Amino acid sequence: MPAKSMEELVALCKRRGFIFQTNEIYGGLQGLYDYGPLGVELKSNLKQAWWRSMVYERDDVEGLDAAILTNPEVLKQSGHEETFTGPLVDCRSCNSRWRADHLEKSACPSCGSKDLTEPRPFNLMFKTNLGPIDDGTSFAYLRPETAQQTFTNFKNVVDSTSKSLPFGIAQIGKAFRNEVTPRNFIFRVREMEQMELEFFVKPGTDEEWHQFWVKNRLNWWSKQGISEEKLDLYDVPKKELAHYSKSTIDIMYKFPHGLEELEGVANRTDFDLGSHTKNQSGLSINAKVVKNTSSNAKLAIQDRETKEWTVPYVIEPAAGVERGVLAVLNESYEVQELEDGKERTVLSLKPHLSPIKAAVISGNIGKSYRRHDEVGTPLCITLDFQTLEDQTLTIRNRDNMEQERIHQNETAAYLQEIIK
């Protein structure tokens, strides 16, 4: 049974050093969080699991780690300058500001008033100056998604790896969105990390690959311990689709605050490569792209046999690391009643995600067990007087609380078996 409320998770995260509010000693900064000693490990384990399944276990995917600061021209051509907006409304009663599409019953969440201004578009991208002079002309955007830096590196990756279709480029990294109403703990933040794969395919095979990636991603989430009953698919209706998408399937998860998007799997067509390429008219691009006079690269791939140039279609599974961490924490959190009438809080994290794989303890054993249950440590190893006599140890299992005595020489093999 997962957490009953977000508050329980927030409290555990603070108490045990998973997640803290940024700059809390100065009153915090909205929509920003820091990962503490255990949180940084959990987050890194989730990212590693993604990287392993996307890059190391596949022959057709290469990795990339690109810059966060982005040339404005990139986000102009990609359509983000014009369309990456949220509808903003002000409450005339209490002067608070909200995203119109996040309001329930068109009322101000702060005071309940329905006296709101008309929605107006607000661009979600952060800007910063480049160089010492702040004259408004030399600026960069903080990337709102990792994807655009992948598209602008398409030719570099193809030329340096000789890939042919279908193949993908995977990237994990920070992205920034000036969300009007960051909320629900780490669910909607202004500084986040994304795990995005851009998978390039031959036009015409895109729908098949779209289905493939939806299934693949559902399967991956289930390997991270997310139960199938809590996941759902949402076929995004045409009128809600992002400007680049032909079709998007959102993988939804039942978070403590409701069923919401965990990951989006989009068919981005040839929109992005088509938008960033030079000589667009010489290539058959299906998407509606804006004329590009500034790119110096042809973002197309040549078939080795037919020698024909193709602008590939892109299937993009895009997941948020924070939402992944929140889902994994929620899913594994449980308060259990024990036979002796006491309670224990346990995080039954999959061992590969646990920040601590095994804890070696001696003394104050009961208290140490509880502490490690709460942070999801799968095994506790206890040394006692008998260890000195016969070199045996007690291994205690987090999930069933059973204890076994094994010889110390068997410990490594035992741990490997549990943690693999």
Ligand code: ATP
């Ligand atoms: P939403 O509709 O919830 O704002 P989105 O559809 O704009 O999300 P995408 O652009 O598809 O999100 O981004 C891919 C993934 O990045 C999302 O599925 C989500 O996991 C994550 N993500 C997007 N915005 C945020 C945010 N503000 N905070 C945390 N994670 C985010």
